[in-house]
Amino acid sequence: MIELEEGIRKGLRIIPIVDKEIRQLVRDPKTILMVLLMPITVTILFGYGYGGKGVGKYPITVVDLDGGDGAFKFIQELRNSKMFQIKAIYKSKGQGFSSVYSGKVYASLVIPETFTEDLMEGRPTRVELYYDASNPSVAQMIMQAVGVVTQQFQEWAASRFGTFAITPMFYTVYGPKIKKIESFIPTLMAMILQMVPTSLISVSICREREKGTFEQFIMTPVSVFDIIFGKLTAYFFATISDATLSLFTAVLLFDVKLKGTFLDMTIVSTVFLLNSLSLGLLISVFSKNQLQAYQASIFSFIIFMLFSGVFIPVDVLSTEAKMIASFVPMYYFVTAFRNVSLKGWSYLMVLDQLAVISMFTFAFLALSLRFLRMEVT
Amino acid sequence: MLEARRLEEQPELAVEAKDLTKRFGKFVAVDHINLEIRRGENFGLLGPNGAGKTTTIRMITGVIKPSEGYVKVFGIDVAKERKKVLKYIGYMPQKFSLYEDLTVEENIRLYGRLQGLTGSLLRERVRELLERFYLWEFRRRLAGKLSGGMKQRLALATALVHDPALLILDEPTAGVDPPLRRKFWEHFRELNKEGKTILVTTHYMDEAENCDRLALMNRGRIIAEGTPREIKRRALGGDLVEIVFEGHLDPTALPGVKSVLEDSRERYLLIVEDAGKDLPRIVKKAEELGAKILVASPVHVSLEEAFIRFMGESE
Numbered sequence: 030m031i032e033l034e035e036g037i038r039k040g041l042r043i044i045p046i047v048d049k050e051i052r053q054l055v056r057d058p059k060t061i062l063m064v065l066l067m068p069i070t071v072t073i074l075f076g077y078g079y080g081g082k083g084v085g086k087y088p089i090t091v092v093d094l095d096g097g098d099g100a101f102k103f104i105q106e107l108r109n110s111k112m113f114q115i116k117a118i119y120k121s122k123g124q125g126f127s128s129v130y131s132g133k134v135y136a137s138l139v140i141p142e143t144f145t146e147d148l149m150e151g152r153p154t155r156v157e158l159y160y161d162a163s164n165p166s167v168a169q170m171i172m173q174a175v176g177v178v179t180q181q182f183q184e185w186a187a188s189r190f191g192t193f194a195i196t197p198m199f200y201t202v203y204g205p206k207i208k209k210i211e212s213f214i215p216t217l218m219a220m221i222l223q224m225v226p227t228s229l230i231s232v233s234i235c236r237e238r239e240k241g242t243f244e245q246f247i248m249t250p251v252s253v254f255d256i257i258f259g260k261l262t263a264y265f266f267a268t269i270s271d272a273t274l275s276l277f278t279a280v281l282l283f284d285v286k287l288k289g290t291f292l293d294m295t296i297v298s299t300v301f302l303l304n305s306l307s308l309g310l311l312i313s314v315f316s317k318n319q320l321q322a323y324q325a326s327i328f329s330f331i332i333f334m335l336f337s338g339v340f341i342p343v344d345v346l347s348t349e350a351k352m353i354a355s356f357v358p359m360y361y362f363v364t365a366f367r368n369v370s371l372k373g374w375s376y377l378m379v380l381d382q383l384a385v386i387s388m389f390t391f392a393f394l395a396l397s398l399r400f401l402r403m404e405v406t
Numbered sequence: 407m408l409e410a411r412r413l414e415e416q417p418e419l420a421v422e423a424k425d426l427t428k429r430f431g432k433f434v435a436v437d438h439i440n441l442e443i444r445r446g447e448n449f450g451l452l453g454p455n456g457a458g459k460t461t462t463i464r465m466i467t468g469v470i471k472p473s474e475g476y477v478k479v480f481g482i483d484v485a486k487e488r489k490k491v492l493k494y495i496g497y498m499p500q501k502f503s504l505y506e507d508l509t510v511e512e513n514i515r516l517y518g519r520l521q522g523l524t525g526s527l528l529r530e531r532v533r534e535l536l537e538r539f540y541l542w543e544f545r546r547r548l549a550g551k552l553s554g555g556m557k558q559r560l561a562l563a564t565a566l567v568h569d570p571a572l573l574i575l576d577e578p579t580a581g582v583d584p585p586l587r588r589k590f591w592e593h594f595r596e597l598n599k600e601g602k603t604i605l606v607t608t609h610y611m612d613e614a615e616n617c618d619r620l621a622l623m624n625r626g627r628i629i630a631e632g633t634p635r636e637i638k639r640r641a642l643g644g645d646l647v648e649i650v651f652e653g654h655l656d657p658t659a660l661p662g663v664k665s666v667l668e669d670s671r672e673r674y675l676l677i678v679e680d681a682g683k684d685l686p687r688i689v690k691k692a693e694e695l696g697a698k699i700l701v702a703s704p705v706h707v708s709l710e711e712a713f714i715r716f717m718g719e720s721e
Contacts, residue, residue, distance in 0.1 A: 042519070042520050042522075044519075045516055045519035045520055046520075048516075048519075049505070049508065049512075049516050052507075052508060052512065053505065053507050053508065056507045056508075056548075057507065240503075240506075241499065241501045241502070241503045242503050242504065242505055243503075244464075244469055244499045244501075244503050245497070245499060245503035245504060245517075245564070246503075246520075247469060248467060248469070248492060248495065248497045249492065249517060249520035249521055250489055250492050250493065250520070250521065250522065251520055403469075403488075404469055404470050404471065405464065405469045405470060406470075
């Protein structure tokens with residue numbers, strides 16, 4: 030007795046819990062299948078369903094009403110951005126519109142008559158974008174890209190002709206049905222990093238309650254902290270592969286061209302994965318049984334999808350809907366991941382979004398710690 | 407060391423419950439019970455299913471909180487300082503509660519680690535328990551693939567991994583074959599001899615005879631408490647003795663007789679104050695009265711009979 034008492038160590042009990050959880054996960058073939066196959070399957074389905082191999086650029090047309098050097102330089106700038114494939118340059122707006130209506134291109138950019146003149150004199154001017162709003166996520170990408178090009182052009186022009194502003198104006202046109210898988214990569218990642226981890230971990234505590242193992246488990250000096258962080262760590266290692274798997278599947282199978290570096294995308298994905306797992310734990314703490322936990326994780330997934338901006342950009346939603354979206358971590362992830370993967374931003378440029386996601390993670394974990402009862406019912 | 411010494415200084419009581427009550431909504435599962443289990447005792451909690459035994463046990467282990475009253479284990483209030491108490495308690499729940507997707511060895515190891523054992527101490531302890539409970543050759547088998555008896559042995563081994571001073575066993579032999587049940591009780595007796603206090607619940611009355619002291623529970627209350635013999639005496643109001651004789655004898659004239667249960671001419675079943683003291687006096691007196699005593703012996707009363715009487719009284 031005394032010999033044992035001396036050997037008993039105090040402190041955290043996280044490592045044995047991590048060890049146990051991983052052993053249990055690995056022994057359940059259904060879980061492995063879900064963790065490994067679901068991301069690949071979803072990626073492949075998305076790839077085939079949403080256009081397969083793309084050229085990596087958004088096809089647009091340009092209407093050059095100006096015809097001057099300024100317009101020429103701007104068009105060059107659009108080409109240089111490598112985000113657009115300029116299908117045609119027209120001399121009338123009508124031609125531009127019909128190219129969008131007919132579905133040949135996503136958008137038509139109109140450079141007004143006085144563009145070069147305004148430029149030379151340092152007067153504020155504008156460019157007009159007529160885009161296909163039937164595909165909101167692509168439209169948003171184009172708007173952002175045009176915004177970036179305009180910004181760059183403005184900086185160049187300002188250094189030569191003095192300070193002034195070029196405002197991009199956006200107009201909607203309904204038209205084509207073409208879609209590209211690149212723009213769906215953030216959606217895909219959001220789905221995979223939310224659905225599998227959340228539903229997987231959401232049953233972890235209530236399964237223990239349901240099977241009765243919790244009663245024995247809490248007869249040891251484990252703390253609420255040990256349980257929450259032990260499970261979080263184990264499931265993190267089990268599901269981090271999901272992000273990588275789906276990215277590689279997309280890149281290898283569908284020739285997706287992502288601008289982001291692997292490191293940046295991994296950092297953003299990791300932050301969101303931790304959030305999904307924390308949400309799952311919270312669900313598990315509050316669920317009475319496994320079925321309830323599954324339902325809750327699917328329900329939260331649906332809400333997240335609806336308000337994350339993957340179907341309809343959050344900007345165009347009602348004020349109430351925007352309010353809801355601001356409480357949806359997936360919304361911040363989609364924004365951050367879009368910038369990192371498609372625009373090639375560094376993770377440092379999306380720290381705001383990452384901070385908000387981490388705040389939610391922290392809140393979910395704090396609530397789990399607070400409400401996990403070391404009792405049986 | 408410090409902890410161990412502190413335990414040595416603890417009072418005589420391993421478990422002390424006072425006015426312990428648990429309500430689930432309007433249903434009172436445990437109703438103001440008082441319990442005192444002394445150190446080193448093999449204490450049995452007896453009663454039919456639904457009597458409140460498991461709820462009582464769960465309050466003692468602290469996995470549910472009492473609605474009223476308190477439980478102290480080695481003088482420590484379980485509801486208030488549960489973590490301190492845990493290292494003294496080894497618990498075997500009624501339902502198999504280990505991980506079925508871990509092997510026998512992994513389960514014991516896991517619990518050893520969770521209890522804070524490491525390195526060679528952990529290895530040795532796991533090996534010792536595997537051998538002691540005949541699990542060594544099955545150590546690589548998944549717990550879910552074990553037979554009922556083996557599962558129970560594994561559960562017992564796991565409960566003992568941190569060498570607890572108090573062993574709490576909730577229906578440890580439920581669903582176990584009779585020969586194995588006996589084997590289990592041998593284990594319990596052995597552990598008890600090693601100085602462990604044992605609190606065991608059962609609804610097998612024959613098993614309960616093995617306990618030093620018992621508490622009978624029914625409908626959330628303790629209806630009787632004491633050694634098996636005391637409980638039987640109390641149920642009948644004394645000891646049961648049988649007298650077979652020749653001749654004539656008035657039972658009420660005999661010393662120590664409290665009541666006559668059966669009167670079939672030359673055979674009486676009597677309840678006396680104390681069989682040990684009264685039987686010789688009865689024989690002497692009967693012979694003085696001119697009857698010839700053929701048999702005079704105490705009659706074995708089963709706990710079951712005693713229990714049924716108590717239940718009848720309490721309703």
